[in-house]
Amino acid sequence: MEEILLILFGLIIGSFLNVVIYRLPIEKSIVKPRSYCPQCNQNIKFYDNIPVISFIILGGKCRNCKAKISLQYPLVEIFTALTFWLSYSFYFSISPVYTVFTIIFLCIIVVLAIIDFKHMILPDEFTIGGGVLFLIYSFFNPIITYKSAFISAFGSALIFAFLYFFYLKVRKIEGLGFGDVKMMILLGAFLGIHKLLIAVFLASLSGVIIGFIFIIFKGKDLKTKLPFGTFLGFGTYISVFWGDNIWRFIQSLSH
Ligand SMILES: [Zn+2]
Known part of the structure; x- marks a missing residue:
């Protein structure tokens, strides 16, 4: 049960990392405005912003303008969930605090690696x-x-x-x-x-x-x-x- 919650939390954090990866290099605020489509500027409804699931339901396209949504979004979400799960399996028995810091560290690493790549x-x-x-x-x-x-x-x-x-x-x-x-x-x-x-x-x-x-x-x-x-x-x-x-x-x- 804990592991399912952990993976769900990882997916949500992965969704946030996507926002950071997109907005930080172009100096936009990470908290405001709400998520929007970079093509048509339409706000993304909360039900179209569910990690991985929305990407599949929408067929990888914006509901409004049908612009393609990068595969990066679901991949980062899944990868972040995997990171949460790996960190938990490797380190939780040694130290819960160390597990949390491992997750924070690897989230930073994933963001840096993708921003440098792009x-x-x-x-x-x-x-x-x-x-x-x-x-x-x-x-x-x-x-x-x-x-x-x-x-x-x-x-x-x-x-x-x-x-x-x-x-x-x-x-x-x-x-x-x-x-x-x-x-x-x-x-x-x-x-x-x-x-x-x-x-x-x-x-x-x-x-x-x-x-x-x-x-x-x-x-x-x-x-x-x-x-x-x-x-x-x-x-x-x-x-x-x-x-x-x-x-x-x-x-x-x-x-
Ligand atoms: Zn759009």
Whole structure:
């Protein structure tokens, strides 16, 4: 019963995350006005705004103007519900508070990953704002020490800042965005050293693979910009749940 309520709550929060993803990059208020269709500006009735269900009933189209509604909406809702359920299954028995912070952290990660994918930006509200929140939480975090949080947050941000300036000055390209540098504070603050290393490793690996696919199949070159925040988001998501296992697996290889 709790798990059904949890999944329903996850769907509703996912619906809110869609609003944040849409409105934050274009500087619109998140609470006002009410949801409306970006095509015809018609307010969306509450019964057309039910997570996933409304999308299916409406056939993925606005009731008023029949404009297509992006598949992003139901996907983010389902993915958020999955995040709630995974966080609960992995961490509730260890600490309910930690479970809540895991959910908040991953909601921020999902929002950042999608905004970076769509707009190539990582808003400070989430990178810096989230970083401060999770640095404070690191003093109460039952999984990692605050030392691990601070070292990985600022150590990795320093390394990324160095890489950022290296690319900019030496190679004259923006290999990383400065948003990625700020995002490392958020990631390090919650993940700690081991999980952060796994997250960055998975992000780089997936970035290289996707980069090669782009070069081979889409005729892009090595200077094509990829949203690294999206890859960091992917690596982080995996690492939050499976980072310790991956870390132990890598250690077992070296013995
Ligand atoms: Zn419409």
